[in-house]
Amino acid sequence: MARGHTTLNSPPPSQDEAYREAAETYGGAIVRLARGYERDADLARDLVQDIHAALWRSFAYFERQCSVRSWVYRIAHNVAVSHVQAALRRKSGGLVELDEIDTLAAPDNPEADVGEAQASQRLLSTIHRLKPADRQVMLLYLEDLTAAEIGEVTGLSPGAVATRISRVKSLLAESFQSPETER
The missing domain is CATH 1.10.1740.10 (RNA polymerase sigma factor, region 2, helix turn helix motif)
Incomplete structure (x- = not known):
């Protein structure tokens, strides 16, 4: 067994x-x-x-x-x-609501090679700035839990979880765009 x-x-x-x-x-x-x-x-x-x-x-x-x-x-x-x-x-x-985050934390060393480690650090820096409820949803999402599973953990409805995830993903997409794509 x-x-x-x-x-x-x-x-x-x-x-x-x-x-x-x-x-x-x-x-x-x-x-x-x-x-x-x-x-x-x-x-x-x-x-x-x-x-x-x-x-x-x-x-x-x-x-x-x-x-x-x-x-x-x-x-x-x-x-x-x-x-x-x-x-x-x-x-x-220090902590803010999801709607109040206007920019991601700046990378520690803008001169350094922008790689996966730096993007992860930027992501964690942003997550650290979220209030605990939003932080909880995003950390569970990053652990590959479904909206329903996240709902079981947090007590939120799967729809509310999906909405929070969507809002943070939109925020991150805007914030992680490279300067070349903004022209």
């Missing part, structure tokens, strides 16, 4: 087993998510640990009413949003 799958007759995995399987399967996504919410590398590592601790605790009451994938993302995003909100209480300002 494949790992992580139970038959109808087998008992659900224990809290430790369920956590271990989820951490193994989604560990990389948790790290990417933490980097998406927290720009400081040390704080991102702390956030990863906080997410793992909350995830382990959560499997004590996980009733399998949604997929393990949705559950992991829900827990991870809830912890990350709480992390951002706590940081905001410590220092005020």
Whole structure:
């Protein structure tokens, strides 16, 4: 039998087993998510640990009413949003609504070769400026979740998720256009 799958007759995995399987399967996504919410590398590592601790605790009451994938993302995003909100209480300002973002953050070194790494950094810089709800939708979208799956995690309707994604994609398309295409 494949790992992580139970038959109808087998008992659900224990809290430790369920956590271990989820951490193994989604560990990389948790790290990417933490980097998406927290720009400081040390704080991102702390956030990863906080997410793992909350995830382990959560499997004590996980009733399998949604997929393990949705559950992991829900827990991870809830912890990350709480992390951002706590940081905001410590220092005020900086986050904006999706409609309020007028330009992307400038690249760190405009003289450097404009490559994939720089575009990723620009994308993360923009995502860091979004309010937690919009940031959550975009990070889940970048993890290839569908609008319905994102809705399960966030509590938004799939239509609201699709609208947010479309608005951010339009913003990014405008912001990432090269100067040659604007002539």
